[in-house]
Amino acid sequence: MASSADLSAAPPEGRTRWLLALALLPFLVAALRWASFLPSVIDWDESLYILQAREWLRGNWPFSGVWDMHPPGAPGVIAIAFWLLGESLGTVRLLGTFCVAATGFALIALVRVMGGPRSVGYAAAILYAAHSLLLGGLASNTEILFAPLVVSALALALAEGPRWPRLIGMGVLIGFALIIKPVAAPEGCLAFGIFAWPLLRERRWGSLAGFALVYAVLCAAPTLGMGGIYALRGEFQVWYDSTILAPLQYASGRIALEQALWRVTLAVLALRWLLVLLIPAALLAFRGAEPWLRRITLFGIAWLAVAAFGISAPGFFFAHYFLIALPPLSLLAAVGAYAFARLVAGPRLRILMIALVAAVAADIVATDLSPRLARGFAMGSPDTPRRMAALMNDELQPGDTIFVPNYQPVVYFLTNAALPTRFAFPVHLTGGFANLNGVDTDAEVARVLANRPRFIVLDRSEWFGMRPSAMAMLTEALQDGYELAATFVEERGTVELWRRVEAE
Secondary structure, X not given: OOOHHHHHXXXXXXXXXXXXXXXXXXXXXXXXXXXXXXXXXXOHHHHHHHHHHHHHHOOOOEOOOEOOOOOOHHHHHHHXXXXXXXXXHHHHHHHHHHHHHHHHHHHHHHHHHOOOOHHHHHHHXXXXXXXXXXXXXXXXXXXXXHHHHHHHHHHHHHOOOOHHHHHHHHHHHHHHHHHHOHHHHHHHHHHHHHHHHHHHHOOOHHHHHHHHHHHHHHHHHHHHHHHHHHHHOOOHHHHHHHHHHHHHHHHOOOOOHHHHXXXXXXXXXXXXXXXXXXXXXXXXXXXXXXXXXXXXXXXXXXXXXXXXXHHHOOOOOOHHHHHHHHHHHHHHHHHHHHHHHHHHHHHHHHHHHHHHHHHHHHHHHHHHHHHHHHOOXXXXXXXXXXXXXXXXXXXXXXXXXXXXXXXXXXXHHHOOOEOXXXXXXXXXHOOOOHHXXXXXXXXXXXXXXXXXXXXXXXXXXXXXXXXXXXXXHHHHHHHHHEEEEEEXXXXXXXXXXXXXXXXX
16 A cells, blocks of 8 residues: 555546545445444433523523533534534434544544554554444534544644644633543543643643643633633533533542443443454554554554543443544554555555455445344334323413323433423433432422323332332322323333323
């Protein structure tokens, strides 16, 4: 394969093919992620962000209107997409596709600034897009939304050129990543560490301190700016309690070691191809490899270590946390595919590398598609939240509320009902994280039930995930004033729709 220098001097037809390949990348990503446009629910968190975004456009701000302990970046990005393209689940999934494609372009840029071939960057982009189908990555979740910002910041840190424009770009990118989710902080530190390393070696302490101060200000600016906006609204305390205190309290918790190992094992199995493909890269990096290959591999290993810290720091190891490791793993796997193909194929390296990456992507798509086909070919038919919402919308009157105490918040989004409470995420009201929001959640559940919502949606598979006190109040309310309107069977169990019985 041609070196990076050779590629930069490629003939016009070579440049034309490369531009065509770049233009095709978003379409390849959309083809890989087509299944994201089918279900109404992929991930619990995404359901909440969707609801927050809609309510924000209606004047009900995050935290004071719809409570969460995450920063407002994710619902903010979704709200912008709604404003541009309309309020629909398709808009949200299109946003996820856009972010995955943007991360792919950023990976290509990162490889190029480190002197690697275009094919390695493109392979990393395809591997990232394919594996984004796993671990909840089909949802437009925080890890999908901030990935292009983080990868672009790292590419700027590694690039050559004037320092101030690069630093400002890095700070802005990481600042917006942090307002989506603070777990991007370790990678933000890695970006500055790479940027600052030459200054540190030259012992330019004054310049280093100045760059560090500006970078810190830029990284903190979006978060502090949002705090200032809430202060002007007279809601600074609710912003502070929600985005500062609640996450700190959440991060102080830990799951049992056995459960953590179980979740890590599941993630390793899901990402098995990336882990296998990085082995040739790691071996070649320490055996007289080309400088660019050694440089990218060592950087990728460092990046993966930082990502692992970001995954483990909260202490809960939920599946979508492992999406943080996808960009560095995809980079290392692409280098590994190149190293393996060069060893085996020689002059036919390019053909074998394309075949290898395509086979891995096809296997991941098949892994995602198999259970969908196992459920039947009616993959485009309405799922439970859509069917349930359609039934309720036929009967709801202006001002009516519904209550979803232990099911997906997207049901609120799909109906025309007003929200009965600002705690729309079940675990924050009736479940195990109800202690994070700083209110008496039993009193809040009692208030909601006292107002007699028109419908109550109950997921029997999640019944015992609620607090006993909430279970008791719901049981009493259903017995005294509701009738079972419909039952929907899902793989995990049944979901019940209860209708308020009107007094005669």
